[in-house]
Amino acid sequence: MKTLLIGEYREGKLLESTYELLGFASQLGAETAFLLVANEFQLPAYDGMLYLADVDICGEYNPDLHKKLVLDAVKRENPDYIVFLHSSYGWDLAPRVAASLKVAQISEIIAIVPGGFEVGSCNAKMRRTVKPNGTKAVLTIQAGAFPSERTGTSPKVQKLTAESTGALEFLGYEAAEKKDVDLGKAEVIVSAGRGIGKKDNVPVIAALAKALGGEVGASRPVVDAGWVEHSHQVGTTGQTVSPKLYVACGISGAIQHLAGMKKSDFIIAINKDKDAPIGEVADVLVVADVLQFVPALTQKLQNV
Amino acid sequence: MKLLVCIKQVPDLESRFKPDSEGVWYSESDLAWRMNEYDEFAVEQAVQLREKLGETVELTVLSIGPDRVVEAIKKALAMGCDNAVHIQDPVAAAKDPWQIASVIAVYAKDKGYDLIFTGMQSQDRGSAQVGVMVAEQLGYSSCTTLVGFEYDSGVVTAKRELEGGIKGVVKMKTPALVTCQLGLNVPRYPTLPNIMKSKKKEIITLAVSDLLTAEPLAATISFYSPTKKGGGLVLEGEVASLVDQVIGILKEKTSVLR
Incomplete structure (x- = not known):
């Protein structure tokens, strides 16, 4: 062969x-x-x-x-x-x-x-x-x-060698948008996925990130929807990260996202769907509603 | 000027999937259907171009599948497509990407479309082949994974999304085909007046048997759930108890709470 x-x-x-x-x-x-x-x-x-x-x-x-x-x-x-x-x-x-x-x-x-x-x-x-x-x-x-x-x-x-048909002309590359956060250096990343429901819920994720002393990450749909800046995107077309702790909130786990975070030391995923592919890479999968579980966890952490 | 946008109807990806009786695709029972997400960006881009260029442009939406796909077609019409072609095929899911592309190419061959829009892939099959294969069969230029699109007098300037957030900028002349990536634009929600208006728009129905000339080149042997790699702990129950368990795990397994 x-x-x-x-x-x-x-x-x-x-x-x-x-x-x-x-x-x-x-x-x-x-x-x-x-x-x-x-x-x-x-x-x-x-x-x-x-x-x-x-x-x-x-x-x-x-x-x-x-x-x-x-x-x-x-x-x-x-x-x-x-x-x-x-x-x-x-x-x-x-x-x-x-x-x-x-x-x-x-x-x-x-x-x-x-x-x-x-x-x-x-x-x-x-x-x-x-x-x-x-x-x-x-x-x-x-x-x-x-x-x-x-x-x-x-x-x-x-x-x-071959001749170009000239049908298509490549004009060059455009650099990636400037990063205002370097997720590569963060020890803890708490990421928001489509499961958070709407932009108004981003602060819920940010509060958990703060309680854990980490940064906010995001999956592609959340960035495309304009809920979170592109500089926070984790995955193939965003940043590849490997923090000590990665918390995936309402992220189903598209391959492109998994490729960007699966080397994290410890992964906790919170998802309503027990079968979500994020479960394949998570050390712990918490089957729960993100908007109920995350605020409760944040509050408890603040009292630890 | 003539524009074509090709769309697919797919299940809601939040659904739970089970193999069908032959074990080669998913069972269609208990699924809710919607327009393939990538195709929403393709429709939006085509409609924006249609609006920019005005009344001399005709924008057709095409979909292959059983009668249920008319729902996706109606959404595209309500978003602003002028008319539609439904290629009736009760067993479209059994065709490989090459056959689907051939059906579209045979339909489009003599229609003189200047620009064809597709999604970069479907959410259910994910092969990312059909658009490019349509272009190859028609002899059109093509470019994939667009996150930027401009058109000016017969020339498309496209931004392709590459790995790591870099973009590649490409120029090509029409006739051309582009495949659209998520984030290319913000797909509109159809408004009630536009939904009412779209009810008068024409949907032509064609039988797939009149357009299918290609034999399949690949076959699906089986469709199944991934084998769980194991090791991962699954926690279920009351939120308060879950919170306590997770804090216990964080203390035990990570250094972030120290």
């Missing part, structure tokens, strides 16, 4: 998550080849075949051109699986490749299981096992689901 792994390069750097592709291939027991649009002075720690396209010519984001590069490498390697990370780069490029090849795409794989690949569904509350109908397939793997692996230092480099 052979895999073609599509690595990622952003703002002049090879992304560390690229090595998770090797971890996946190794669990699959598959041979590997790599495709990377990067810089020849910054090659991955890998000793197999590397198809390398020059990022100065091909750009960091140019999906039509990158699709042509992948198709070129597919032609040369004839892999069974073409594997991307399920990231803003991977989920954008993978369906283009699958559509061109008319092969199945299986998105956001979290495990290799008998009969196929396991993926999450219904906001990570449930699982599905999916298998491609043909012999070839495009796969995207969930960030953090497979261990990073390095396999040497000197890949065998084969250069590729």
